[in-house]
Amino acid sequence: MRTIMVTGASRGIGAELVSILTARGDRVLAVVRDPSGLPEGAEPIVADLADPASLAGALPDIERLDAVVHCAGISSPGPVGELGVGVWQRELNVNLVAPAELTRILLPALRTARGQVVFVNSGAGLSAGPLWAAYGASKHGLKALADALRAEETGVVRVSTVYPGNTDTDMQRKLRAELKAEYDPARATSAATVATAIAQVLDMPADAMVVDLRIVPPNPIPHPTRMPDA
Template sequence: MRTVMITGASRGIGAALAALLAARGDRVLAVVRDPATAPEGTEAVAADLADPAALARALPALDRLDALVHCAGVASAGPVDGFSVAGWQRELNINLVAPAELTRATLPALRASRGHVVFVNSGVGLAAGPMWSVYGASKHGLKALADALRAEETGAVRVTTVYPGVTDTGMQRQLREDLSSAYDPTRAMSAETVAKTLEYVLDVPADAMVVDLRLTPPVPMPHPASKP
């Protein structure tokens, strides 16, 4: 039985992965703001990623941790002149600073098990178009964090970044609504499909490591800031 910590486990991809791993017998530590939202069969770790400085104190004592999967994230779209300093700070805290701090705090336990850190990024983390300055900056930073960690922990901890394209989650639907953009769920991946891909990444034998993996629907929807 592996011990896997998953952020953003109360909804979307994180919830789908938590349910999948718990059902097969893994010990799943679900990092959620409200313990009542942790998926069935998981152990809730109550923490607010918007407050990275408090994360280390919220964690249970762990001698070993087999995997840490960063699924949590928020996405705000809009022009550069539409974001305040507070808006920038909140998105960067949740999408970048919190993963960095949580990784730092759990590295001893990950090293003890020759574990695995998986960052769920976004296509916007590779190329940010109009309206995606804040989200894109946080996700580009997340890529840099993963790349640096991989180089630093060579031979001790495996590090993977997964870049899902449009996925049918509540966050995606809200973004499309906010941008008055058409939404067609048949042209999006399901959260369960992405979760199964993450399961595959975690199950790759120890003599190999997936470095970067990009997923996209076969016929993706146009970018929300683009013309249909």
């Protein structure tokens, strides 16, 4: 039985991944703000990723950890000219600083297990368009974090990045509704499909490592590029 930590574990890709891992017998440590929506079988760790400095005090002592999967993420789209400091700070904290701090805290346990770190990024982490400056910047930073960590931990901890495209999650639906944008779930990849791919990354034999994995739907919905009219 492996011990795997998953952030953003109560919804979307994270919840689907937790269900897969617990069903097959893995011990799952689930980092959530509210454990009420957590899939059965996971062990909740209540923490607020928007406050990275609080994470060290929220985590139990962990001597050995086979993997951590950073699934949590937030997005507040808007043009650069209208994004306030609060939006930038919150997105950077949740999407970048918290994964960096959590990884730092867990590295001794990951090294002991010769474990894995999986960062769930986004297509915006490779190319950001209109309205996605803050989100894209945080995800570009997450790519840099993964690349640097991989180089530093070569031969000890395996580091992978997964880049999902349009994925049918509550966050995606909420964003599309706020932007009054077209949304057809049949043209998005399911959260379960992305979670299955992440589980396969975790299952790679010890003599191999997935560096970057991009997952996109065959007929993706165009991203909104403007705010709705008032």
